[in-house]
Amino acid sequence: MxxxxxxxxxxxxxxxxxxxxxxxxxxxxxxxxxxxxxxxxxxxxxxxxxxxxxxxxxxxxxxxxxxxxxxxxxxxxxxxxxxxxxxxxxxxxxxxxxxxxxxxxxxxxxxxxxxxxxxxxxxxxxxxxxxxxxxxxxxxxxxxxxxxxxxxxxxxxxxxxxxxxxxxxxxxxxxxxxxxxxxxxxxxxxxxxxxxxxxxxxxxxxxxxxxxxxxxxxxxxxxxxxxxxxxxxxxxxxxxxxxxxxxxxxxxxGERLDDLDFATRMALCRRHLDMLIAYHGEQRALRIGRKYVAWTIKGCNGAARLRAMVQDLDSLDMLDTIFDCALSAGLGPQGWFRPVFTSGEG
Ligand SMILES: Cc1cc2nc3c(=O)[nH]c(=O)nc-3n(C[C@H](O)[C@H](O)[C@H](O)COP(=O)(O)O)c2cc1C
Structure with a gap:
C-alpha cells in the first residue's frame, strides 16, 4: 500500500x-x-x-x-x-x-x-x-x-x-x-x-x-x-x-512493507548469530546471542520449554536444535510479540 x-x-x-x-x-x-x-x-x-x-x-x-x-x-x-x-x-x-x-x-x-x-x-x-x-x-x-x-x-x-x-x-x-x-x-x-x-x-x-x-x-x-x-x-x-x-x-x-513471517524472522536471527560468531568467536557469541534468540521465538508454540534451552545455549548443535524445534512448533495463536524491557542506561 x-x-x-x-x-x-x-x-x-x-x-x-x-x-x-x-x-x-x-x-x-x-x-x-x-x-x-x-x-x-x-x-x-x-x-x-x-x-x-x-x-x-x-x-x-x-x-x-x-x-x-x-x-x-x-x-x-x-x-x-x-x-x-x-x-x-x-x-x-x-x-x-x-x-x-x-x-x-x-x-x-x-x-x-x-x-x-x-x-x-x-x-x-x-x-x-x-x-x-x-x-x-x-x-x-x-x-x-x-x-x-x-x-x-x-x-x-x-x-x-x-x-x-x-x-x-x-x-x-x-x-x-x-x-x-x-x-x-x-x-x-x-x-x-x-x-x-x-x-x-x-x-x-x-x-x-x-x-x-x-x-x-x-x-x-x-x-x-x-x-x-x-x-x-x-x-x-x-x-x-x-x-x-x-x-x-x-x-x-511511501510504501508499507509487511511484517516478516516467522520462518524469515528466524532466518534473520540465525544470520545475526553467524555475524556475532564471526566477530566475537563462538563461545562469547552464543552467550551474547541467547537474548536475540529468546526475543525472536516470542509467541512460538512451546516457547517456555524452548526458552529454557536458550538459557543453556553453548554450542552450534544446540542452536540448530532450538531453531529446528521453533520452526516445527510454529507461532502460537498470539503471534510474535515484543519483548518487555524496562531498564537501560539512557
Ligand atoms: C538495554 C538498554 C541499554 C541502553 N543503553 C543506553 C546507552 O548506552 N546510552 C544511551 O544514551 N541510552 C541508552 N539506552 C536508552 C535508549 O537509547 C533509549 O533512549 C530508550 O530505550 C528509550 O527509547 P525506547 O522507549 O524506544 O526504547 C538504553 C536502553 C536500553 C533498553
Missing amino acids: TVNAPARPALRFGTLELSSPVLIAPMVGITDAPCRELALEFGAGLVSTEMVAAEAVVRSVDASLHLLDFPSGMGPAGAQLVGCDPSVMADAAQVCVERGAVTVDVNLGCPVRKVVGRGSGAALARDVPATAAVLRAMVDAVTVPVTAKMRLGWDTGSINAPEVARALADVGVSAITVHGRTRCQGYAGDADWAQIARVKEAVDIPVIGSGDVEAVDLIVKRIRSGVVDGVVIARGMLGNFWMIRQATHLLAT
Missing part, C-alpha cells in the same frame, strides 16, 4: 549528511559492531556504540577500546561517551575519532546510580553551565559533529531539556537526542512527545526523538509533521531488526 507521495527527508548533523532520519539509539549490551552492521544494512541513517566511559578510554582500558571498534566500510557509526570532566571528555572524543567514529555523542540521560553518583549521565544535565563546558571542550577538540542525548530533566518538577538544548546549541553541538522521560521516571509510563516538541521549538539544530519508538506509522508522522527531525529506534528493534527497513522504506517511498 502507498501513502501520500513523500519528499526524501534529509538530515544533517553539521557537515555530516545522513541518508535517513531513522537512527539507532546507543544501547549497552546491544549495539555492538554486528548489531550496527545489520541496522545499517536495513537502512539506518546512523548507528551508535553503547555508552563508553571516557575515563577508561583515556586510560586505554582494552574492554572500553574494544567497544570503540568501527570496522572500515561498514557505514556511518558514532561513538557515545559518558563522563563529566571537560578535558577527559575532549581527549576521549579524539580517541573515538582516531578509531573511526563519524560523530561523538555525550550521554546526558543515564539514570543508573553508579553513573549519576559520579556526576555524569542525567546528573550532569542538571547543571547547565557544567554540561555546556563539557560539550564546548569536545567541540573544540574534534572536527566531527559532537552531539548529546538527554532526558527531559531530572524529575517532572525540574524539566530543563529546552534550556540544556539552547546552551548546547550555543557551544556548537550539532544535534540533540531527547528521550521523552525524566531520570526519575526511568522507563515507566509513556514517553512525552509534547515535551520533546518543546525542545525542537527551542533550537535550530536537529532534534531527534527517543522513547517508545515502535510504530512505523508514528515514526513517519512525527518526522513529516516536524515534531522532530529524526528518531532513534531502541527497544523497538529487539527481536525485530526488520522494523528499521519498514520505517526507512515507508519514509523514503
Whole structure:
C-alpha cells in the first residue's frame, strides 16, 4: 500500500549528511559492531556504540577500546561517551575519532546510580553551565559533529531539556537526542512527545526523538509533521531488526512493507548469530546471542520449554536444535510479540 507521495527527508548533523532520519539509539549490551552492521544494512541513517566511559578510554582500558571498534566500510557509526570532566571528555572524543567514529555523542540521560553518583549521565544535565563546558571542550577538540542525548530533566518538577538544548546549541553541538522521560521516571509510563516538541521549538539544530519508538506509522508522522527531525529506534528493534527497513522504506517511498513471517524472522536471527560468531568467536557469541534468540521465538508454540534451552545455549548443535524445534512448533495463536524491557542506561 502507498501513502501520500513523500519528499526524501534529509538530515544533517553539521557537515555530516545522513541518508535517513531513522537512527539507532546507543544501547549497552546491544549495539555492538554486528548489531550496527545489520541496522545499517536495513537502512539506518546512523548507528551508535553503547555508552563508553571516557575515563577508561583515556586510560586505554582494552574492554572500553574494544567497544570503540568501527570496522572500515561498514557505514556511518558514532561513538557515545559518558563522563563529566571537560578535558577527559575532549581527549576521549579524539580517541573515538582516531578509531573511526563519524560523530561523538555525550550521554546526558543515564539514570543508573553508579553513573549519576559520579556526576555524569542525567546528573550532569542538571547543571547547565557544567554540561555546556563539557560539550564546548569536545567541540573544540574534534572536527566531527559532537552531539548529546538527554532526558527531559531530572524529575517532572525540574524539566530543563529546552534550556540544556539552547546552551548546547550555543557551544556548537550539532544535534540533540531527547528521550521523552525524566531520570526519575526511568522507563515507566509513556514517553512525552509534547515535551520533546518543546525542545525542537527551542533550537535550530536537529532534534531527534527517543522513547517508545515502535510504530512505523508514528515514526513517519512525527518526522513529516516536524515534531522532530529524526528518531532513534531502541527497544523497538529487539527481536525485530526488520522494523528499521519498514520505517526507512515507508519514509523514503511511501510504501508499507509487511511484517516478516516467522520462518524469515528466524532466518534473520540465525544470520545475526553467524555475524556475532564471526566477530566475537563462538563461545562469547552464543552467550551474547541467547537474548536475540529468546526475543525472536516470542509467541512460538512451546516457547517456555524452548526458552529454557536458550538459557543453556553453548554450542552450534544446540542452536540448530532450538531453531529446528521453533520452526516445527510454529507461532502460537498470539503471534510474535515484543519483548518487555524496562531498564537501560539512557
Ligand atoms: C538495554 C538498554 C541499554 C541502553 N543503553 C543506553 C546507552 O548506552 N546510552 C544511551 O544514551 N541510552 C541508552 N539506552 C536508552 C535508549 O537509547 C533509549 O533512549 C530508550 O530505550 C528509550 O527509547 P525506547 O522507549 O524506544 O526504547 C538504553 C536502553 C536500553 C533498553
